Each structure stands twice: as C-alpha cells, then as structure tokens.
Amino acid sequence: MAGTKPETIAALKSAYPHLATSEFRGATRVVVPRDDLVAVMSILRDERSFDYLVDVTCVDYLHYDGATDRFGLVYLLASTTTNERLTVRVFVNEPDLTVPSMTHRWEGANWMEREVFDMFGIVFAGHPDHRRILMPDDATCFPLRKDYPLQGRGERHNLPVLTRENS
Amino acid sequence: MALGSPKNMLDLPENVVVSKLDALASWCRKNSLWPMPFATACCGIELMATGASRHDLARFGAEVFRFSPRQCDLMIVAGRVVMKMMPVLERIWQQMNEPKWCISMGACASTGGVFDTYSVVQGIDRFIPVDMYVPGCPPRPEQLIQSIIDLQDKIQREGTVSGKEFNLPARQERKRSLVELPVIQAPMHMHTR
Numbered sequence: 001m002a003g004t005k006p007e008t009i010a011a012l013k014s015a016y017p018h019l020a021t022s023e024f025r026g027a028t029r030v031v032v033p034r035d036d037l038v039a040v041m042s043i044l045r046d047e048r049s050f051d052y053l054v055d056v057t058c059v060d061y062l063h064y065d066g067a068t069d070r071f072g073l074v075y076l077l078a079s080t081t082t083n084e085r086l087t088v089r090v091f092v093n094e095p096d097l098t099v100p101s102m103t104h105r106w107e108g109a110n111w112m113e114r115e116v117f118d119m120f121g122i123v124f125a126g127h128p129d130h131r132r133i134l135m136p137d138d139a140t141c142f143p144l145r146k147d148y149p150l151q152g153r154g155e156r157h158n159l160p161v162l163t164r165e166n167s
Numbered sequence: 168m169a170l171g172s173p174k175n176m177l178d179l180p181e182n183v184v185v186s187k188l189d190a191l192a193s194w195c196r197k198n199s200l201w202p203m204p205f206a207t208a209c210c211g212i213e214l215m216a217t218g219a220s221r222h223d224l225a226r227f228g229a230e231v232f233r234f235s236p237r238q239c240d241l242m243i244v245a246g247r248v249v250m251k252m253m254p255v256l257e258r259i260w261q262q263m264n265e266p267k268w269c270i271s272m273g274a275c276a277s278t279g280g281v282f283d284t285y286s287v288v289q290g291i292d293r294f295i296p297v298d299m300y301v302p303g304c305p306p307r308p309e310q311l312i313q314s315i316i317d318l319q320d321k322i323q324r325e326g327t328v329s330g331k332e333f334n335l336p337a338r339q340e341r342k343r344s345l346v347e348l349p350v351i352q353a354p355m356h357m358h359t360r
Binding site: 134135136141143148149150151152153155159160161162163164167 | 250251253254257260261283284285286293294295296
C-alpha cells in the first residue's frame with residue numbers, strides 16, 4: 001500500500017482540526033499553515049514513523065487560474081516501516097518567503113532546500129548551509145519563478161571574451 | 168625551367184628538400200594534433216567513437232587524447248556549455264600552449280542548440296575563438312573526422328612558426344603577399360633523377 005493510513009490523517013486532525021486534506025488517485029495531500037509546519041512534521045516523523053523525506057520542491061502559481069497564493073512548497077514524505085506516503089503542502093506569499101528548515105528532522109533536506117532557495121528564492125530559516133547550489137554564487141536571480149524570462153536577463157554576457165590576440 | 172638559365176640552378180643532393188620553415192612547421196603540426204576533449208554531453212559519446220577503433224582518428228594523426236590542457240593543441244568542445252562552466256572552459260583554453268585550435272562540435276556548442284535558456288551559452292564563439300564548426304545533433308564520427316581534415320588544411324595554410332598571429336592585420340597582409348608570390352617549380356632534372 002502506497003497511500004496514507006486513516007490513522008495518520010486522524011492523528012493529524014486530532015492535533016490540528018482545521019488541516020485541509022484531499023485525495024487524488026490514492027495519494028493524500030495535507031495543506032499545512034506555515035506556522036504549524038514544524039509541529040505537524042514532528043508528529044509525522046516521531047509519531048507516525050515518516051522517516052524518509054523523499055523530496056522538497058516548490059511551485060510558482062503566478063498567473064495560475066484560481067490560485068490564491070504565490071508559492072506552494074511540496075514535501076513528499078514516506079515511511080519505510082509502514083510503507084505510507086504523504087504529501088504536505090505549505091503556501092507562502094511575498095514579501096515574507098521564510099519557511100522553517102527541515103534539516104534538523106531529515107538530514108536529506110539540506111540540498112533539496114538549497115535547490116528550492118536557488119530556483120525560487122524561498123528562505124529556509126535555520127538551514128545550516130544556506131547557499132545556492134546550482135547557479136553561480138554571484139547570481140542575483142531566481143530562474144524558476146514565473147516572472148523570470150526563459151532566456152534570462154543577460155547575466156551570462158558579462159564573462160570575459162577571449163580572442164586570438166588576448167589568449 | 169622556371170629558374171631560367173642553367174647557371175642559376177642549384178645543384179642539390181637527392182636527399183635534400185627545400186621548403187619554407189612556416190610550411191614545414193605547419194606540416195608537422197597538422198599531422199600531430201593532440202585533442203583536448205571538452206566533452207559535456209552526447210557529442211562526447213560520438214567523440215569517443217571517433218577516437219575508438221572503428222572510426223580510428225589515429226589514421227589522421229590525432230589519436231592522442233590528453234586530459235591536461237598543457238599537453239594539447241586542439242580543443243574539441245563537444246556538448247552544451249552552461250554559463251557556470253564557461254569560466255572553466257576559458258581557463259582551460261588559456262592554459263593550452265600556442266599554437267592552438269578549437270573545434271566547436273555539435274549544435275549546442277556552436278549555437279546553444281535547442282537549449283535557448285538563461286543558463287546555456289548560446290555558442291562558445293561568444294567567448295573563445297573557434298576554428299571549425301561541426302553541425303549535427305550529435306554529429307557522426309565521419310563529420311568530426313572531416314572537420315579535423317579541414318582543420319589540417321587550415322593549419323597548413325595559416326600556420327606560422329610563432330602561432331600567435333592568426334587574425335592580426337599584419338598576418339593577413341603577410342598571407343596576401345605570400346599568395347601573390349609566383350610559384351617556383353623545381354627543375355625538371357630533379358624529378359627525373
């Protein structure tokens with residue numbers, strides 16, 4: 001079974017009755033307010049044995065029909081003991097794009113959160129190594145935001161040009 | 168005949184060849200190219216196939232792939248180059264000794280290919296000099312071999328002893344004067360001896 005057990009949802013609902021859950025083709029999704037993220041994730045890891053953080057990624061809902069929030073973070077969780085899977089969503093909006101880091105709960109969140117910061121500019125509070133991971137260190141853009149042009153803003157044109165004469 | 172009267176003829180022993188030093192140096196260089204494989208993508212696989220036994224780049228004097236730029240004189244950029252990689256490519260190009268040449272292999276290295284995005288360099292000739300462009304996605308080994316043969320012709324025609332003056336105006340002037348010189352043919356008896 002790859003879905004989520006009803007007891008897991010019930011445990012979350014008993015602690016936080018207002019959590020919105022939905023299900024699509026056997027996959028369960030929980031939308032968590034940002035302020036409750038640390039507590040909900042602690043319940044999932046410590047009491048519901050979600051010991052594996054599969055992925056952390058983000059969606060930019062700019063210009064998305066019917067969207068009310070700008071960024072939607074996605075945490076994909078799995079349990080290697082109960083074989084459950086669960087998707088946790090957190091929505092954040094400008095100007096405060098800070099989300100608590102999960103690196104203290106799942107060590108593997110380190111590079112995934114760095115990638116989300118690199119591509120979307122989401123700030124992970126408490127991250128031990130909060131740097132870019134893919135783009136050059138001196139990059140000033142967040143390329144996967146929908147308001148960033150596909151071909152960039154010419155950042156790549158400031159490298160030195162070598163010719164036959166100067167190389 | 169071209170040298171005129173017989174008293175002006177040079178009487179050379181039969182194991183002596185007269186040439187220009189530039190032409191001799193270029194002849195040596197073009198037949199001993201040492202490629203530096205800057206392979207970043209699928210073009211690199213074709214580059215490996217070119218060097219392997221079936222296509223055998225060694226037939227054209229360029230089989231010695233070296234992974235140190237200090238030992239190479241032909242950079243083959245095979246594959247897309249991202250913006251973050253470009254300073255590395257430039258550093259390697261600067262570390263290569265003169266004379267040196269560059270082949271841009273494939274659509275991505277030449278133009279960016281289908282990767283018209285913020286992160287991919289839209290043609291490495293924006294940042295480093297390129298001698299030969301090989302079209303294809305990826306090019307077949309035959310195409311790369313053809314480009315190396317063409318590059319050998321270019322080296323024979325344009326090479327200089329110092330190897331530093333490829334595109335300077337003074338070099339262009341000198342090439343023009345060389346082209347305009349009359350061709351001196353060897354005396355007939357040297358062929359028949």
